[in-house]
């Protein structure tokens with residue numbers, strides 16, 4: 001049995017989310033028992049979705065989700081554990097209107113409490129493109145700026161992936177800056193190669209969720225384009 005040391009609870013979390021040390025490394029442990037009830041996702045499934053998100057990233061070879069696995073034998077019972085990522089630099093940020101760096105992509109205009117116009121924007125890097133496409137594939141309904149960590153130059157780490165894989169379209173992300181752009185051929189070929197294996201790799205998803213995943217992949221492979229947001233809420237709140 002692995003030694004577990006609970007270092008603390010992450011207070012900005014909406015579920016019970018613990019920082020733990022195991023095998024000499026820091027991890028984020030999300031026990032199923034600590035999951036908050038949600039109206040749109042079945043109870044007790046978020047930690048499974050965290051693991052499934054990592055499995056998709058791994059099968060695609062995109063390296064956009066920190067290693068995440070299922071644990072049965074943990075202090076608060078079964079759940080997910082994800083490697084802790086040291087964060088440096090932002091890939092998503094808020095700028096005063098007119099001050100978005102030239103190589104960043106604006107996503108949302110807003111005003112602050114003093115009526116100052118602001119713009120939410122994200123960087124344009126190959127890693128962020130992979131994460132944005134990944135979120136469309138897994139139907140991520142909660143890709144806030146704070147859930148996009150940048151461990152080092154050229155890399156991104158998407159965290160908090162429990163709200164993915166719903167069978168109905170629900171994408172909410174701040175990474176809409178690529179909408180309408182073509183998807184690179186190497187990413188399309190990764191999707192084609194993973195398509196048939198993915199459903200069997202993902203435990204904890206139901207058959208409708210698995211079929212919807214394959215349909216989303218097929219749509220992207222056919223359109224070869226980052227889609228524009230559909231109707232309904234398409235940006236998570238708060239966006240950062």
Ligand SMILES: Nc1ncnc2c1ncn2[C@@H]1O[C@H](COP(=O)(O)OP(=O)(O)O)[C@@H](O)[C@H]1O
Nearest residue numbers: 010012013014015017028082083084085159160
């Ligand atoms: N793998 C990770 N590496 C670094 N920080 C993390 C990681 N996972 C979560 N965090 C931090 O912990 C906070 C809460 O985790 P999160 O996954 O958002 O929990 P919840 O599902 O409860 O919202 C995050 O906002 C982030 O600051």
Ligand SMILES: [Mg+2]
Nearest residue numbers: 012013014160
């Ligand atoms: Mg969160």
